[in-house]
Amino acid sequence: xxxxxxxxxxxxxxxxxxxxxxxxxxxxxxxxxxxxxxxxxxxxxxxxxxxxxxxxxxxxxxxxxxxxxxxxxxxxxxxxxxxxxxxxxxxxxxxxxxxxxxxxxxxxxxxxxxxxxxxxxxxxxxxxxxxxxxxxxxxxxxxxxxxxxxxxxxxxxxxxxxxxxxxxxxxxxxxxxxxxxxxxxxxxxxxxxxxxxxxxxxxxxxxxxxxxxxxxxxxxxxxxxxxxxxxxxxxxxxxxxxxxxxxxxxxxxxxxxxxxxxxxxxxxxxxxxxxxxxxxxxxxxxxxxxxxxxxxxxxxxxxxxxxxxxxxxxxxxxxxxxxxxxxxxxxxx
Numbered sequence: 001x002x003x004x005x006x007x008x009x010x011x012x013x014x015x016x017x018x019x020x021x022x023x024x025x026x027x028x029x030x031x032x033x034x035x036x037x038x039x040x041x042x043x044x045x046x047x048x049x050x051x052x053x054x055x056x057x058x059x060x061x062x063x064x065x066x067x068x069x070x071x072x073x074x075x076x077x078x079x080x081x082x083x084x085x086x087x088x089x090x091x092x093x094x095x096x097x098x099x100x101x102x103x104x105x106x107x108x109x110x111x112x113x114x115x116x117x118x119x120x121x122x123x124x125x126x127x128x129x130x131x132x133x134x135x136x137x138x139x140x141x142x143x144x145x146x147x148x149x150x151x152x153x154x155x156x157x158x159x160x161x162x163x164x165x166x167x168x169x170x171x172x173x174x175x176x177x178x179x180x181x182x183x184x185x186x187x188x189x190x191x192x193x194x195x196x197x198x199x200x201x202x203x204x205x206x207x208x209x210x211x212x213x214x215x216x217x218x219x220x221x222x223x224x225x226x227x228x229x230x231x232x233x234x235x236x237x238x239x240x241x242x243x244x245x246x247x248x249x250x251x252x253x254x255x256x257x258x259x260x261x262x263x264x265x266x267x268x269x270x271x272x273x274x275x276x277x278x279x280x281x282x283x284x285x286x287x288x289x290x291x292x293x294x295x296x297x298x299x300x301x302x303x304x305x306x307x308x309x310x311x312x313x314x315x316x317x318x319x320x321x322x323x324x325x326x327x328x329x330x331x332x333x
Contacts, residue, residue: 002061004190007135011227011249011272013303020061020305021328022274024139026068027088027314028321029054036085037314041068042115047122052130058325062135065123065184067195067311069141072176073149075114076105086314094152102172105150110176111183124187135191138184142196142230143173143213159198160206167209174213181217185224192221193252195310197233199243207242218247229272233309244269252276254309263298273298276309277324282316286323293327 002010002020010016027037029050040046047066055063070080070089077100079093095105106113111120127136141149147169148155158165181192194217202210214230221228227249234255235243240262243251250272256262259275266273281292298304306328312321 001055001059001134004133004135007061010303010305013267013270015302018329019297019301021307021325022062022064022135022137022305023060023277023308024064024067024311025051025054025058025060025308026064026066026311027086028312028316030086031314031316032057032318037087038082038085038089041066041089042118044118044121044125047118048125048129051122051126055130055134058321060325061305062137062190063126063130064137064139064193065119065126065189067139067193068119069145069149069195071115071119072141072146072173072180075110075116076146076150076176078149088311091149094150096150096169097152097154102168105172107172107175110179116180120183120187123184123189127188131188131190136189137191137193138181138187138189139193139195140177140180140184142194142198143170143177144196144198144210146173146176148198156198156201159201160203163206163209170210170213174216177217178220181220185221185226189226191227191229192217193229193231195231197231199230199246200233200235200239202239204239204242207239207245211246215247227272229274231276241265244271250274250303252307254278259296260298263300263304267300267303272303272305274305274307276307278309279313282308282312282320282324284320286320289320289324290327293324 006016010020030037030040032054033050040050051063070091073091074080077095078091080089081092082089218228229250230248231252232243252274254276263273275296
């Protein structure tokens with residue numbers, strides 16, 4: 001495990017012995033403890049203990065609390081389903097699709113709704129127990145993904161075709177994100193990650209229209225003097241430069257080609273760059289893992305780190321995760 005000072009140096013674009021490895025571990029942590037993902041996601045003690053033990057066992061370089069796109073949606077009135085208790089839940093109803101108006105959605109007590117108190121409490125405990133050894137990062141669903149959950153499938157079409165139809169919904173979702181950003185920051189996390197892969201689906205004009213929402217989030221996080229990152233998914237090459245104009249200290253991408261050019265662009269814009277290893281790679285052979293990590297390393301590793309494209313699946317072979325850690329230690333130099 002890298003020290004907290006090493007992480008800071010990497011994020012200041014200084015030379016370090018190797019690039020950090022910062023995977024999104026949640027349901028896989030439940031697997032290591034032989035409990036269901038549902039148990040982990042509904043119990044603050046189980047959540048804090050599982051995430052702590054997974055990091056101690058595997059030795060990666062930072063702890064994200066959880067990446068669960070249904071967390072905020074459930075608190076805002078979406079119904080969720082636990083189809084398989086060992087997998088992440090999914091959203092199955094959309095309040096705005098069912099006739100509820102935006103101004104009727106909950107807001108005043110959002111920090112106390114659904115499973116949000118569970119995550120806030122677990123994050124607080126992680127920071128108290130582990131915060132002096134490893135960075136604790138609060139992960140939130142971004143305003144676009146939350147808006148999609150609230151509206152349903154028509155949101156994606158309106159986002160690029162008729163932005164005025166969804167502006168008020170995104171504004172509401174961004175208020176939720178802002179409140180939770182502040183709540184995580186008040187629990188003294190070391191950074192914030194906004195998980196919003198819908199950014200990669202936007203045309204250049206819509207990217208400009210949504211940018212102010214992320215600026216609001218950045219300003220909240222920047223006030224607490226911690227770093228702010230956005231997981232943007234797999235954007236087309238022509239969109240990457242526009243995405244790097246967003247107010248953020250760094251970005252995590254996945255599924256993109258020509259990592260060297262992207263890394264060079266990120267460096268020119270003074271942005272951190274993370275790359276998310278795909279689930280198919282995590283579930284594949286150790287040879288595939290080794291080759292993937294080797295090919296992901298840009299020529300310059302300053303300001304670069306490795307992650308996963310989402311939370312590592314419960315079904316990831318435990319041997320693969322151990323092997324990945326060994327490969328990372330040998331390759332990310």
